[in-house]
Structure formats: structure tokens, C-alpha cells
Amino acid sequence: MTFLVSNMIEIIANPSRRVRRLPTAYRLLPAAFCLLLTAFCLPALGQLVPKQGSPLYGGRPENGPVATGLPKALQDVGIDQKLNQQLPLDLNFKDESGQPVKLAQYFGKRPVVLSLVYYSCPMLCTQVLNGMIASFKTLEFQPGEQYEVVTVSFDSRETPALAAAKKNLYVNYLPEKRRAAATNGWHFLTGDEANIKALTAAVGFRYHWDEATNQFAHASGIMVLTPEGKLAQYYYGIEYSPRDLRLGLVEASANRIGTPVDQLLLYCYHYDPATGTYGAAVMNVVRLGGVLTIVGIIILLLALRRRSAMQVTARAGGAV
Numbered sequence: 001m002t003f004l005v006s007n008m009i010e011i012i013a014n015p016s017r018r019v020r021r022l023p024t025a026y027r028l029l030p031a032a033f034c035l036l037l038t039a040f041c042l043p044a045l046g047q048l049v050p051k052q053g054s055p056l057y058g059g060r061p062e063n064g065p066v067a068t069g070l071p072k073a074l075q076d077v078g079i080d081q082k083l084n085q086q087l088p089l090d091l092n093f094k095d096e097s098g099q100p101v102k103l104a105q106y107f108g109k110r111p112v113v114l115s116l117v118y119y120s121c122p123m124l125c126t127q128v129l130n131g132m133i134a135s136f137k138t139l140e141f142q143p144g145e146q147y148e149v150v151t152v153s154f155d156s157r158e159t160p161a162l163a164a165a166k167k168n169l170y171v172n173y174l175p176e177k178r179r180a181a182a183t184n185g186w187h188f189l190t191g192d193e194a195n196i197k198a199l200t201a202a203v204g205f206r207y208h209w210d211e212a213t214n215q216f217a218h219a220s221g222i223m224v225l226t227p228e229g230k231l232a233q234y235y236y237g238i239e240y241s242p243r244d245l246r247l248g249l250v251e252a253s254a255n256r257i258g259t260p261v262d263q264l265l266l267y268c269y270h271y272d273p274a275t276g277t278y279g280a281a282v283m284n285v286v287r288l289g290g291v292l293t294i295v296g297i298i299i300l301l302l303a304l305r306r307r308s309a310m311q312v313t314a315r316a317g318g319a320v
Contacts, residue, residue, distance in 0.1 A: 009253065012260075051149075079219045079234060080204030082274055087229040093152065093191040096164040099127050103150070103199075107229045109242050114223045116205050118155035118216055119162045127238040128220050129166075133173045138242040142178055144185020146257045151186070154200055154207060156193040163188035171200040203231060208280060212295045224248040236272070244277050 089104035106112055115132060117125035129151070136143060142168045153163065167188040176180050191199075200207065205217035222240060224233040232252040235244065250257055 007136075008226055010097070015318055034142065069176040072161045076206055077208050077219055078206050078216045079221050079236070080206065081234050082202070082204045083234075083273060085202065085231050087225060087231065089229050091152065091191070091195045092161050092187040093195060096160055096167045096188045098160040102186075104230050105226070105230070106148045106150050108227055108228075109146050110227055111232070111249045111257075112150055112225045112227070112229075113143075113249075114203065114225055115149075115151045116154050116203070116218075118153045119158050120155070123217065124218070124220055124238070128222070129170055131171055131238040131240050132222060135240040135242045135245050136178075136182075137174060139246055141249060141257065142181045142185070144181035144183070145255075148180075151191065152189045152191065152196070152199060154196050154205070154218075155227050156191065158190050160190055217238060224252050226252045226254070228272055241277065246302060 028228070087103065087107075089102065089107055091103050093101055095101045113132070119125070124162045132149070136149075141147055150193055150265060151166075167186065171179055171182045171186060203223055205218070209214050209215075219236075220238050221234055221236040223231055224235070224245070226232050233248040235241075235248070
């Protein structure tokens with residue numbers, strides 16, 4: 001390393017004398033060094049740009065009402081992110097078989113995907129569940145093995161029988177080899193008004209019964225929680241990228257699941273709460289590129305030095 005640094009100093013101090021007779025790899029060192037230095041010193045530009053979120057998602061206004069242009073039925077509807085907040089795991093529900101359960105039964109070992117729907121919903125909740133099943137089909141991780149899935153109805157009038165019918169329908173959408181694990185790992189719950197309110201408030205899920213349509217008005221999305229029950233990520237809409245969900249589960253599990261490739265991807269991609277997706281961490285990508293460039297140049301220099309030494313030895317042998 002001292003050899004490399006000394007050559008760099010000579011290049012900077014005497015450019016006209018050194019550059020002409022140095023190999024190309026040596027000439028690239030100052031540029032690579034500057035690239036690496038810039039990557040580690042400049043702040044991520046994306047952090048300086050404020051993001052504009054949808055009125056249905058994100059933090060609620062604290063300083064009075066804000067005009068959103070939403071219909072009256074949707075004005076108190078949305079999802080407020082409560083990242084890193086602890087879920088109350090002592091809440092009581094009933095599973096699809098009608099047995100009393102506590103939320104704590106589904107936590108402790110694996111990360112959890114949580115969805116809030118109501119089973120008799122004529123449209124949006126079905127789209128949420130369809131989006132989940134589409135992602136689960138592609139995801140290499142399996143419900144019941146690497147992660148748990150908890151789906152809770154926020155309509156206190158719904159029964160375990162309705163939950164059981166919904167579970168049977170969606171578990172059978174999975175490939176046959178995954179159904180046994182999903183049967184044990186995907187839970188469809190119902191509950192009373194008090195426990196439902198406590199759960200929806202804890203995760204920031206706001207919904208409203210609309211008398212005009214005789215339906216619930218609500219936003220759509222799913223959440224990923226750590227094995228300890230802390231909210232880690234929110235994914236909005238009705239389609240959930242298998243890549244984002246995989247990275248979210250790996251991150252929420254504190255790297256207890258996944259592969260070294262996932263760790264590399266988590267270095268290059270960061271979760272953006274404003275969009276509910278993973279995006280490229282530009283500066284980390286540049287840093288990684290700078291490190292790889294430096295390593296490549298060092299390997300090339302060592303190869304050139306070894307080649308020069310072999311040529312000198314060969315010439316010396318020929319002279320003898």
C-alpha cells in the first residue's frame with residue numbers, strides 16, 4: 001500500500017514527469033481515489049429533497065385541517081405510518097376455527113405480514129388479498145416457515161365461519177406444495193369492536209362506515225412487523241413487489257432469514273417510507289463501485305508488477 005500511495009503522490013506532484021512512463025492502471029488511481037472519496041463524503045442528495053405523499057398515506061396533519069380534495073366519505077380514511085411502534089400483542093381475537101387467540105401467538109420467532117380487510121368487502125379488500133397471494137406465489141419464502149401472515153377483519157360483525165371460507169379460498173390459490181405450510185402460517189382472525197379499534201389505532205389504519213353505500217371506506221395496504229411485534233414497513237396499494245416484500249422480511253427479521261445476496265441488496269437498496277417501496281441507495285452504489293474500482297486497480301497493479309519482475313528475471317537469465 002505504501003508503494004501505491006508513494007506513486008500517487010509522485011503523479012500529483014510531478015504530472016509531466018511521471019504520467020508518460022506509468023502504466024495506464026497507475027494513471028487511473030487518482031481518479032478512482034477521488035471517486036471513492038466523493039462517494040463517502042457527499043450526503044445523499046435524495047435526503048435533501050422533500051417528498052409529497054398521497055393524502056391517504058403518511059402522517060396526519062397536526063396543525064389544523066388541510067384541504068385534500070377527497071370526498072367526504074374518505075376524509076377520515078387513510079394509513080398513518082407508525083414505524084418502529086410496538087403492536088399491543090395482548091389483544092384478543094378468534095381464529096378461523098372459532099378458537100380464542102392472542103396476537104402474541106403469531107409473534108416471537110418470525111417476521112409477520114399483517115393485513116387489515118373485511119371479508120365481505122365487494123371490491124378493494126379482495127384486491128388486497130389478491131395482491132398478497134400474487135406476491136406469495138413468486139416469493140421464495142413460504143408462509144409458516146420464514147414468515148407468518150395475519151389477516152384481521154375490521155368488521156366486528158363478521159364471524160369465524162366467514163374467515164374460514166376466506167382462508168380456504170386463498171390458501172388453495174397457492175401451489176399445492178406450499179399449502180400445508182400456509183395452512184399453519186396464514187391466520188384469518190375476527191374480533192370485537194374494542195380489540196379491532198385498538199389494533200387499527202396501533203398501526204395507523206383509519207376507516208369509516210359509509211351509510212350511503214352501506215360499506216366501509218378504507219385505504220389499502222399491508223404491513224411488515226418484526227418478530228417482536230414492531231412495525232417495520234408499510235406497502236401501499238393492491239400490488240406488492242415480491243422483491244420489496246422479500247427485502248422487507250429480511251430486514252425485519254434482523255437478517256435471520258435470507259442469503260448473503262439479500263444483505264448486498266439491502267446495502268444497495270433502502271426502504272423509502274414515503275413510497276412504501278425499496279429504491280436504490282445511490283451513494284451506497286457509488287461507494288461500492290468505488291471500492292470495486294480500487295480493488296480492481298490494485299489487482300491489476302500487482303499483476304503488472306509481477307509481470308515486470310518476471311521479465312527482469314528472464315532478461316537476467318538470458319544475459320547469463
